[in-house]
Amino acid sequence: MGKFNRYLITAALPYANGPVHIGHLAGCYIPADIYVRYLRAKKADVKFVCGTDEHGVPITIKAMKEGVTPQDVVDKYHKIIGDSFAAMGISFDIFSRTSNQIHHKTSQEFFLKMYNDGLFEEKESEQYFDPEKNVFLADRYIIGTCPKCGNDKAYGDQCERCGTSLSPDELINPHSALSNAVPVKKKTKHWYMPLQNYEPWLKQWVLEEHKDWKNNVYGQCKSWLDSGLQSRAMTRDSNWGIQVPLPDAEGKVLYVWFDAPIGYISATKELTDNWADYWCKEDTKLVHFIGKDNIVFHCIIFPAMLKAHGNFVLPDNVPANEFLNLEGEKISTSRNWAVWVDEFVADFPDQQDVLRYVLCSTAPETKDNDFTWKDFQDRNNNELVAVFGNFVNRALVLMHKLCGGKVPKLHPAHIEEGDREIISEFATTKERIEKSIESYRFREALAEVIDFARKGNIYLQKNEPWKLASAIEKINKGETHEKFTAADLELLQARIDICLHICLQMSANLAIFCNPFLPFTAKKICHLLKVVDRMLEWENAGKTDLLKVGYSLRAPELLFKKIEDDQIKAQLDKLNNSRKKMEEAAKAAELAAQPAAPPKPEIQYEDFAKLDLRVGTIIKAEKVEKADKLLKLLVDIGTEQRTVVSGIAMHFAPEDIIGKQVTLVANLAPRKMRGIESQGMILMAEDKGKLVFVNPNEAVTPGSGVS
Structure with a gap:
């Protein structure tokens, strides 16, 4: 790991306005945890x-x-998020919060140092103001109609229906989210950081000194720097946040993207009195794990802040991931199109490593990737169960069956070329995993782990120790015509011992190799092998003598269990139900916003008196063939039964309306619809898109007039 004597690893601070979902885990928290567990x-x-x-x-x-x-x-949400991370084995040394006083103090001191060094520009600008609430409005507090799609609930910075980035000036009919008042523009003073002053240094530091950064990170930084940097306000008008520590700054707080990354510093202060060793000594390696939406803040703005302040180390790497999609669609918290971590833990108890495995195997390291529940099931059943778990289980089962439950001897004199080949994989697998992890290629590293287990299965299958044991049994029982000497029997047993000795040592190495990725599984293997967790230290990786000959091991237990189709169906149903509810809510909101039907032209009493309205009872109902919206009804109006064709099939099932009383226009001229003569019209009321029958409060005799 080179020139560094200590490591400071940060994971993006999750925003405390909702739970975390699998996109968050795949984006930065699982990669960061893998790296830290390896270190x-x-x-x-x-x-x-x-x-x-x-x-x-x-x-x-x-x-x-x-x-x-x-x-x-x-x-x-601090508690929900923290509990979710803990359940998934994300092993933070501290999980702090920016509302803590130590963070307020650290952020204010950071701001004051820059202020006293004359590094801010004071500027007055016109910003939107709520005249009723007497407060300045952030862009998100201004709501209006999107000029692109007509959404009348667009925010001043973005329309969440069509995704267009907006400014408050672009909204049609803008109003305050606080009071509904029309906002006005008013002058306000803020402190700006002139990022353009740091542009030459940033170009050298990022574009020349960090060409080894991931392409997506380097490319986004280059695009920003090539476009030219501008002064950026580091304060906001608000009553929620860290107060600007200046006498003339009442009602002003630090910009959230100024104080949030300082949260890494304040959390380290909270964690240890030696915090400065990790933030101020040049032999510290600082690595930020983030998602791609935070690249600019961690690679340009925060480094510029650290450089301006002085005395702090700068990030050595920022291995940002791209986005994870869900079932082919972008994860959306507003549409509840997400797999929430707290719900996953409840639905799949003790299977956190399965999710860790799948999210690492499909991690969006270089491009956006897709999580599907079918792939989740397949990777568990076909890789974790059938390859990894199967190998460890077979090794333990055969050891108990063929070697008396103890680690057998290696018998150096009887080792063959195939044994030497698989033994050589111990060290080479370790080297490949190291190289991949240290290059932040975690998918590649995890593939080496599963491939090591796959090679173990192949080796076991080639040697077939169960067949050798069967041959020994037949020889001892005299069930073979061939002559075998004691030396022959000794060789057969030696081959069994060698095979299972190597497989057990592979199982021990699998625990070490998988520990950064699947920590719960690594501990299970240690339990089965009756070794302490200290065996998981990396210096033991690649060793071929981790388990001592003659050491008794525990009875085998399955490391992973198969995930059934009904479990996957339940998750897909949950997603689709969420989508349906959101669509229904959106439709209801749209209907609620629609104006009432406009009044029709005035008529005279004589016009109304011409109508013959009668109460009828539906005695038969059926769908009209090849007409999705039509039902054919038989209505009893006392003196006769009428056939009526009505466009209500999208609202009522035929069997549900038999026996219902309705109001019928009985003297409407007959009209053919789909070849059926309709002898009247049923009166309906429409309420926000829902149709209801116009009928009497209590049952009346069919044919009763309505007047």
Whole structure:
């Protein structure tokens, strides 16, 4: 790992306005945890810090919608997010929060140092203001009609229906989310960081000194730098956040993207008194794990802040991942199109490593990738169960059956070329995994782990120790015509021992190899092999003598269990039900917003008196062939039974309306519809897209007149 004596690993601070989903895990938290667990196994001096980001406009909007305080919102989601990470084995040294006082103090001191060094520009600008609430409005507090798609609930920074980036000036009929008042523009003062002053340094530092960064990271940084940087406000008008520590800054807070990355520093301060060793000594390796939407902040703005402040190390790498999609669609929290981590843990207890495995195997390391429940099932059943778990289980079962439950001897004199080949894989697999992890290619590293287990299965199958044991049994029983000497029997047993000795040592190595990726599984293997967790230290990887000859091992237990079709169907049904509910809610909201039907022209009493309205009872109903919207009804109106064709098939099932009383226009001229003569019209009321029958409150005699 080279010139570094300590490691500081950060994972993006999750925003505390909702739970975390699998896209978050795949984006940065599982990759970061893999890297940290590997470093710990190598006995590196490493700190892994994270925490919830608890300031900013979306939190105040959520609090407003739910009728609670912003503190209530962040308290709720800090716990949900923290519990989800813990359940998934994300091994932070600290999971802090930006509402802690130590963070407020650290951020304010950081700001003051830059302010006192004259590194900010003070600027006045016109910003939107709510004249009723007497507050400045962030873009998200301004709602209006999107000029692109007509959505009348678009925010001042983005339309969430069509995804268009907007400014408040572009909204049609803008109004305040706080009071519904029309916002006005008013002058306000803020402190800006002149990023353009750091552009030459950033070009050298990023584009020349970090050409080894991932293509997606390097490319996005180059695009920003080539376009030219501008001054960026580091403060906002708000009552929720970290107050700007200046006497003339009442009602102003630090920009959330100024204070959030400082959260890494404050969390380290909270974790250890030696925090400065990790942030200020040049032999520290700082690595930020993030998603691609945070690249600019971690590769340009935060490094510029650190450089401006001075005395801090800069990130050595920022291995950002792309986005994870779900069942072919973009994950959307607003549409509830997501797999929430807390729900997964409840639905699949003790199967966290399966999700870790699948999310790492399909991680969007270089491009957006897709999670599907079918792939989740297939990878579990065909790889974890059939390859990894099968190998370890077979090795233990055969050892108990053929070797008395103890680790057998290796018998060096009887080792063959195939044995030497598989033994050589111990060290080469270790080297390949190391190289891949240290290059942030975690998918590749995990593939080496599963391939090692696959090679073990092939080796076991080639040697077939169960057949050798069967041959020994037949010889001892005299069931063979061939003559065998004691030396022959000794060789057969030696071959059994060698095969299973190697397979058991492979199982021990699998525990070490998989520990960064599948920590719960690694501990299970240690339990079965009756070894302490210290065996998982990386210095033991590749060794061929981890289990001592004659050592008794526990009875085998399955490492993974098969995932059945009904479990996958339940998850797909949950997703589709979420989609259906969101679509229904959107449709209901759209209908609710529609104006009432306009009044029709005035008529005279004589016109109304011409109508013959009678109460009838539906005695038969059936669908009209090749007509999705039509039902054929037989209606009893006392003196006769009428056939009526009605366009209500999308609202009622035929069997549900038999016996219902309806109001019929009995003197309407007959009309043919789909070849059927309709002898009247049933009166219906429409309520927000839903049809209901116009009928009496209580049953009346069919044929009764309506007047």
